[in-house]
Amino acid sequence: MAESRTFTGSLAATAVGVYLLVIAGATAAITDAVTACTSWPLCRGPVTLSNPSLLIASGHRLTAAVVGVLALVTVVLGLRAATRRRVKAALLAGLALYPIQVALGAFVATSGATGRLPGAHLAVGMAIFGVFVLALAWHLEAETGSDDEEPVDDLSPAPMPDESDGEDGSVPRAALSTRERVLGTAYAYFRLMKPRLMWLLCLVAAAGMALNAGQSLTVRTVLLTLGGGVLAIGASGTFNHVLERDIDKRMDRTADRPIATHQIPVRNATTFGVALAAAAMALFWQVNVLAAALGLTAILFYSVVYTLVLKPNTVQNTVIGGAAGALPALIGWTAIDGTIGLAGLALAGVIFLWTPAHFYNLALAYKDDYEAGGFPMMPVVRGETETRKHIVYYLGATLIASGILAALTSLGWVYALTSATLGGVFLWAVVRLHREQTEEAAFRAFHASNAYLGLLLIAIVADALVL
Numbered sequence: 001m002a003e004s005r006t007f008t009g010s011l012a013a014t015a016v017g018v019y020l021l022v023i024a025g026a027t028a029a030i031t032d033a034v035t036a037c038t039s040w041p042l043c044r045g046p047v048t049l050s051n052p053s054l055l056i057a058s059g060h061r062l063t064a065a066v067v068g069v070l071a072l073v074t075v076v077l078g079l080r081a082a083t084r085r086r087v088k089a090a091l092l093a094g095l096a097l098y099p100i101q102v103a104l105g106a107f108v109a110t111s112g113a114t115g116r117l118p119g120a121h122l123a124v125g126m127a128i129f130g131v132f133v134l135a136l137a138w139h140l141e142a143e144t145g146s147d148d149e150e151p152v153d154d155l156s157p158a159p160m161p162d163e164s165d166g167e168d169g170s171v172p173r174a175a176l177s178t179r180e181r182v183l184g185t186a187y188a189y190f191r192l193m194k195p196r197l198m199w200l201l202c203l204v205a206a207a208g209m210a211l212n213a214g215q216s217l218t219v220r221t222v223l224l225t226l227g228g229g230v231l232a233i234g235a236s237g238t239f240n241h242v243l244e245r246d247i248d249k250r251m252d253r254t255a256d257r258p259i260a261t262h263q264i265p266v267r268n269a270t271t272f273g274v275a276l277a278a279a280a281m282a283l284f285w286q287v288n289v290l291a292a293a294l295g296l297t298a299i300l301f302y303s304v305v306y307t308l309v310l311k312p313n314t315v316q317n318t319v320i321g322g323a324a325g326a327l328p329a330l331i332g333w334t335a336i337d338g339t340i341g342l343a344g345l346a347l348a349g350v351i352f353l354w355t356p357a358h359f360y361n362l363a364l365a366y367k368d369d370y371e372a373g374g375f376p377m378m379p380v381v382r383g384e385t386e387t388r389k390h391i392v393y394y395l396g397a398t399l400i401a402s403g404i405l406a407a408l409t410s411l412g413w414v415y416a417l418t419s420a421t422l423g424g425v426f427l428w429a430v431v432r433l434h435r436e437q438t439e440e441a442a443f444r445a446f447h448a449s450n451a452y453l454g455l456l457l458i459a460i461v462a463d464a465l466v467l
């Protein structure tokens, strides 16, 4: 057992180390570094702070050597550990690819080649990272998984709670002062807008704008786009509350929502949602037509496609639904010039892949609730072990997508360091989730997911606007 844990730790550290190498290589900084250091294996010249390119190039080589040794130790530990054959096969694949990667790196450095070879160096780096992540996901499954979970085949929602006794613990409205009633109602409308989601989604749109505009962002575009975004999220959230009002009553987490408790009548909430959507469209329209079209698509996708079609019917609901959350990246990009660019699509890809790694933690924490609501969420239908494994898969995929984004743009070392450090923290939280399997661990991993994306997006804005 202790041996297996040592192997897990070493494997996770290797994956993070390889990622650090990949993301450093993918950034513009290392591209400059290629020209600064054309000798191999060591760089010629004094490695000092006044020569950052040389410092980065030497740091890359030193890290490659250290991670190489770590990878070797991990493979030896893994081959001796009582784990699954596919874990060992993945480790051997990583071990076989490592010297190829070193040779490619040496060739790129000494020939100063541009184009395909650096591209191949990046691709093989990502492949090595990918196989170590797979090995980690499969080993954690073997180490911490259980077969005795019984995924639910027949999902019928729990019976509706009896509302006739009216004993919900709330103070009767008649006992409140007018001021308290007005404030209470205003707060209820505010809650309909799902305000907790807004900061991160606004950061997504801000990063999309910053990637496309760099330092020539105008205050008007930023205000109209983020204002439209906040209103669009508010509208979608409101429609979601309206459409799920009955199911919300069956789940502890949502039973106190304003429409489920009849604090806000359905008709008023619907009018509020339509007004918010119209206001969002009015703002997006002033940005440009494509921003407005994408904004409307996001609202309809979340409110209708996700809430009504996907969420109650398929285990892939939140995977496909992640597309709605990824659209703000494109809205931000298109707000600048009415186009959709490759880097904007790559940013949307990061958000899309991050969404399951974010949400599956909550799906684990609220599994019983989702089951009571009759939703086919991953832990309910496929079990907790499978869900935890999928979190590792999607986390790995998110990190690879962040690397692709770095390679497509001129984002620098702040972005690279943020992605590697916070990616490492996120992975650490997910490893702990596998071991502890508690609600607390699931929330820790959920918060780590938000911290990863939040800081990554801030790093994009900082890299694009300031550095």
Ligand code: HEM
Residues within 6 Å of the ligand: 196, 197, 198, 199, 200, 201, 204, 317, 318, 319, 321, 322, 324, 325, 326, 351, 355, 358, 359, 362, 450
């Ligand atoms: C299908 C996709 C998604 C699902 C099912 C989902 C689900 C959830 C749920 C159930 C919550 C808890 C809300 C609550 O209890 O009030 C939550 C919180 C949150 N989500 Fe997501 N989410 C998704 C996508 C996204 C996206 C794309 C973003 C932003 C990029 C995002 C950002 C957040 C934030 C910032 C929070 C609040 C965190 C906090 O309060 O600490 N989510 N999400």
Ligand SMILES: CC(C)=CCC/C(C)=C/CC/C(C)=C/COP(=O)(O)OP(=O)(O)O
Residues within 6 Å of the ligand: 197, 201, 229, 232, 233, 236, 240, 244, 295, 298, 299, 302, 311, 321, 324, 325, 326, 328
């Ligand atoms: C610009 C724009 C409109 C963007 C929309 C972005 C968006 C909808 C992101 C997804 C957020 C989401 C689905 C959260 C809650 O899930 P849930 O509704 O399943 O959670 P619940 O169980 O709390 O209702």
